[in-house]
Amino acid sequence: MIKLCGFALSNYYNKVKFVLLEYGIPFEEVPVMTSQEEALLARSPLGKVPFIQTEQGNLCESQAIVEYLHARFPDKGIFPADPWEAAKQRELITFVDLHLELVARDLYKEAFFGGKLTDATKGRAEKLLTRHIAGFKRLAKFGPFLRGENFSVADAAGFVSLPLVGIATQIVYGRDFLLEAGVDWKRYVKAVAERPAAQRVTADRKAYMAASAPR
Ligand SMILES: N[C@@H](CCC(=O)N[C@@H](CS)C(=O)NCC(=O)O)C(=O)O
Numbered sequence: 001m002i003k004l005c006g007f008a009l010s011n012y013y014n015k016v017k018f019v020l021l022e023y024g025i026p027f028e029e030v031p032v033m034t035s036q037e038e039a040l041l042a043r044s045p046l047g048k049v050p051f052i053q054t055e056q057g058n059l060c061e062s063q064a065i066v067e068y069l070h071a072r073f074p075d076k077g078i079f080p081a082d083p084w085e086a087a088k089q090r091e092l093i094t095f096v097d098l099h100l101e102l103v104a105r106d107l108y109k110e111a112f113f114g115g116k117l118t119d120a121t122k123g124r125a126e127k128l129l130t131r132h133i134a135g136f137k138r139l140a141k142f143g144p145f146l147r148g149e150n151f152s153v154a155d156a157a158g159f160v161s162l163p164l165v166g167i168a169t170q171i172v173y174g175r176d177f178l179l180e181a182g183v184d185w186k187r188y189v190k191a192v193a194e195r196p197a198a199q200r201v202t203a204d205r206k207a208y209m210a211a212s213a214p215r
Pocket of ligand 1: 010013034035049050060062063
């Protein structure tokens with residue numbers, strides 16, 4: 001059985017977990033923390049999570065994992081058969097993961113971990129996010145899902161990462177860049193949260209946070 005390694009606070013871990021749950025693929029969760037220790041680097045070359053353990057070896061990078069799951073379990077329909085629709089879903093995932101979340105990630109040190117960012121870092125992130133959010137808004141349908149009326153695998157990425165972009169910008173700049181640009185991620189997250197897979201991901205994340213909170 002596939003082993004999903006990481007922890008329930010990680011958005012990329014939760015993206016893969018959401019896909020596994022949503023498409024009914026059996027898996028086991030194995031708690032692994034990020035680190036730069038050789039033992040982990042041998043399994044996940046950057047010491048990041050998530051990675052999966054399969055009969056053939058370890059595989060990291062959430063999107064590579066999702067693509068592997070799609071190829072290994074073709075009857076689960078993670079991506080649709082129509083090449084255009086499948087590509088549009090991949091396009092959205094790239095926007096969420098690369099153009100939004102990865103840029104907002106530079107803000108997490110100050111937003112979530114008590115650190116301080118330089119004005120240069122804040123300025124760079126603001127410039128990029130402003131452009132990338134405008135692009136994302138042109139692409140995503142929010143009808144209520146990213147591709148329109150129907151849930152798609154792109155929503156696994158949107159659900160776990162859009163809140164981080166909104167919350168991090170709100171904390172660092174005092175303005176939620178997504179809401180400000182007219183991307184109502186709160187309404188979107190509510191719609192996706194009706195799915196049992198999303199509910200499980202959220203419940204496990206909350207339980208993880210409660211268990212690791214200082215007493
Ligand atoms: N591109 C990677 C990103 C994974 C990632 O950034 N994971 C975070 C946790 S959410 C991590 O492991 N951070 C530790 C580090 O950067 O060393 C993916 O899609 O899986």
